[in-house]
Amino acid sequence: MPKDLPAFIPGIDRRFAGIALPVIVMAALALLPWLAVRLDDPFLVRLFTRIVIFAIAAVALNFVLGFGGLASLFHASFMGIGGYVVGVLAHHDANETPLMLGPLAISGTSDLLITIPLAMVCCVLLAFITGLVCLRTSGIYFIMITLAFNQMIFYYFVALERYGGEDGLQILSPLHFGPFAAPKGAAFYYVCWGALCASLLLLRQIISSRFGIVLRAISQNERRAIALGVPALRYKIAAFAISAAVTSIAGALLATNQKFVSPADLSWIRSADLVIIVVLGGISLVWGPVIGAIAFFLAELLLSSWTIHWQLPFGILVILVGIFLKEGIISSGSPAAAWTRRRTRHG
Amino acid sequence: MASTMLNVVGLTKRFGGLIVSEDIHLEIAAGETHAVIGPNGAGKTTLINQIQGELRADSGRIIFRGQDISRASAPHRARLGIARTYQVTSIFPEFSVITNVALARQVAAGHSFRFFRAAESDRSLTEPALETIARVGLADRASALARDLSHGERRQLELAMALAGGPRLILLDEPMAGMGGQDSARMKRLLAEIKKFCTILLVEHDMDAVFALADRVTVLVGGRNVATGSPDQIRADQGVRDAYLGHASEP
Numbered sequence: 001m002p003k004d005l006p007a008f009i010p011g012i013d014r015r016f017a018g019i020a021l022p023v024i025v026m027a028a029l030a031l032l033p034w035l036a037v038r039l040d041d042p043f044l045v046r047l048f049t050r051i052v053i054f055a056i057a058a059v060a061l062n063f064v065l066g067f068g069g070l071a072s073l074f075h076a077s078f079m080g081i082g083g084y085v086v087g088v089l090a091h092h093d094a095n096e097t098p099l100m101l102g103p104l105a106i107s108g109t110s111d112l113l114i115t116i117p118l119a120m121v122c123c124v125l126l127a128f129i130t131g132l133v134c135l136r137t138s139g140i141y142f143i144m145i146t147l148a149f150n151q152m153i154f155y156y157f158v159a160l161e162r163y164g165g166e167d168g169l170q171i172l173s174p175l176h177f178g179p180f181a182a183p184k185g186a187a188f189y190y191v192c193w194g195a196l197c198a199s200l201l202l203l204r205q206i207i208s209s210r211f212g213i214v215l216r217a218i219s220q221n222e223r224r225a226i227a228l229g230v231p232a233l234r235y236k237i238a239a240f241a242i243s244a245a246v247t248s249i250a251g252a253l254l255a256t257n258q259k260f261v262s263p264a265d266l267s268w269i270r271s272a273d274l275v276i277i278v279v280l281g282g283i284s285l286v287w288g289p290v291i292g293a294i295a296f297f298l299a300e301l302l303l304s305s306w307t308i309h310w311q312l313p314f315g316i317l318v319i320l321v322g323i324f325l326k327e328g329i330i331s332s333g334s335p336a337a338a339w340t341r342r343r344t345r346h347g
Numbered sequence: 348m349a350s351t352m353l354n355v356v357g358l359t360k361r362f363g364g365l366i367v368s369e370d371i372h373l374e375i376a377a378g379e380t381h382a383v384i385g386p387n388g389a390g391k392t393t394l395i396n397q398i399q400g401e402l403r404a405d406s407g408r409i410i411f412r413g414q415d416i417s418r419a420s421a422p423h424r425a426r427l428g429i430a431r432t433y434q435v436t437s438i439f440p441e442f443s444v445i446t447n448v449a450l451a452r453q454v455a456a457g458h459s460f461r462f463f464r465a466a467e468s469d470r471s472l473t474e475p476a477l478e479t480i481a482r483v484g485l486a487d488r489a490s491a492l493a494r495d496l497s498h499g500e501r502r503q504l505e506l507a508m509a510l511a512g513g514p515r516l517i518l519l520d521e522p523m524a525g526m527g528g529q530d531s532a533r534m535k536r537l538l539a540e541i542k543k544f545c546t547i548l549l550v551e552h553d554m555d556a557v558f559a560l561a562d563r564v565t566v567l568v569g570g571r572n573v574a575t576g577s578p579d580q581i582r583a584d585q586g587v588r589d590a591y592l593g594h595a596s597e598p
Contacts, residue, residue: 229425
């Protein structure tokens with residue numbers, strides 16, 4: 001058995017890029033509430049709560065995009081539905097009316113320990129059903145079909161007058177985790193941070209497992225994988241469902257955080273934002289999108305404080321990253337990688 | 348009498364108006380190395396694609412070890428023991444040589460719905476993979492990325508991937524295409540080794556290799572089987588000489 005398997009990304013030391021760097025980044029994120037107190041800037045915690053939540057969704061998207069080669073524009077729906085499951089059940093809880101699903105009467109609840117797993121189940125089912133259709137295609141067709149599915153879900157919720165339609169749905173009842181009230185501020189930030197850590201560890205493990213090897217193989221050369229005996233569709237559906245489940249957690253946390261869900265949470269623009277976050281950060285590492293999320297929201301914040309047309313310079317920034325870094329900020333071609341290469345060579 | 352590994356009965360395939368396989372009959376005995384030769388466009392690769400399952404035949408049957416697999420999916424056929432290589436090498440460029448081969452082994456070993464244990468350090472996969480890699484002569488390149496291999500090395504890797512699953516029948520689509528003298532001599536030696544324990548369907552333009560390796564030869568011209576016989580019979584067949592060999596052996 002050769003000792004040194006090839007680097008995960010050529011040029012970057014595998015351990016440094018795959019273990020040390022993400023630990024440093026996650027540790028820095030853990031220190032953020034402390035920094036916010038020191039700077040007396042509570043806005044920082046609010047901003048980074050959002051960043052961490054979107055990082056969860058982007059990491060989940062990258063699981064199928066970076067490792068499965070599936071550029072899905074459907075992920076806003078998984079996020080949005082995650083939020084709506086929390087919102088709708090909390091709505092019925094607040095009104096003390098049951099949710100009628102045909103002959104089934106489900107009583108509302110504000111317990112996130114029930115609604116988050118339920119959100120995951122809903123998104124897994126949706127991913128499974130839609131995956132049966134869209135995962136038979138690839139490339140541009142896959143992108144178009146996932147976009148179409150996303151629009152279907154979007155307009156469904158726009159037309160859903162019972163839950164606020166286009167105006168969205170306020171979450172009025174107090175959400176709680178079992179016996180504990182859902183925390184606010186820094187404590188809620190740590191809940192999200194923990195969920196991000198768990199997502200990273202889980203997806204990293206899956207990517208290096210037998211399943212993950214097969215998924216990566218399919219994305220590199222599906223024809224070859226099939227000739228070896230891989231029924232590719234099954235693996236892609238499973239990966240899509242795993243990604244959907246993790247994304248729905250991000251959606252549920254976002255709804256909990258803003259006490260509000262609306263169709264804007266599942267518009268295709270949200271899907272595109274997630275793709276941009278993933279591509280900004282780098283698709284070749286599990287945790288690349290964490291950097292992407294930080295870069296995305298900080299750029300939005302800085303540029304929008306500078307001009308109301310902030311999307312314009314932001315677009316240019318994304319284009320520049322696309323041209324010069326190709327695989328994102330955390331990639332073999334980036335200055336960050338060159339820096340880590342120097343570090344690991346001398347260190 | 349040796350048992351039949353593969354029996355192709357009346358295989359026909361059309362692409363629109365173009366008939367690429369026309370009523371092909373082919374019988375390959377277990378342990379046999381059966382070469383399929385013919386000019387470009389004769390339908391040799393199309394035949395391999397239909398046996399492997401990438402293409403469905405319009406009519407006719409494919410019987411593998413007594414089982415009709417005409418309607419079976421390509422992955423199913425692979426798991427029954429049909430492996431192949433491609434005319435243009437087809438590998439996983441971002442994986443190392445060892446991961447390419449270990450993956451082939453993993454797929455043959457059963458489903459891969461295993462989500463937690465790391466696969467790349469799984470000795471039950473890497474050890475047999477290294478053995479196979481050594482067998483095709485790539486031992487010193489085991490940890491190289493597949494995309495960094497030379498053309499000849501990629502061919503060796505693809506062969507290792509085909510062998511890793513322990514196939515019963517290997518379909519080789521021009522394994523020597525584009526190879527220099529040294530590489531192709533090595534490949535010929537390698538195939539002579541593999542021939543001892545595996546049934547082979549060999550599509551190849553290198554006539555020296557074909558006549559050295561094959562137990563029997565089938566000649567395809569324009570999608571039709573014009574002759575099948577021992578290498579000597581084929582060499583002597585006037586129709587074959589006219590259709591194909593005459594041109595190939597012109598000085």
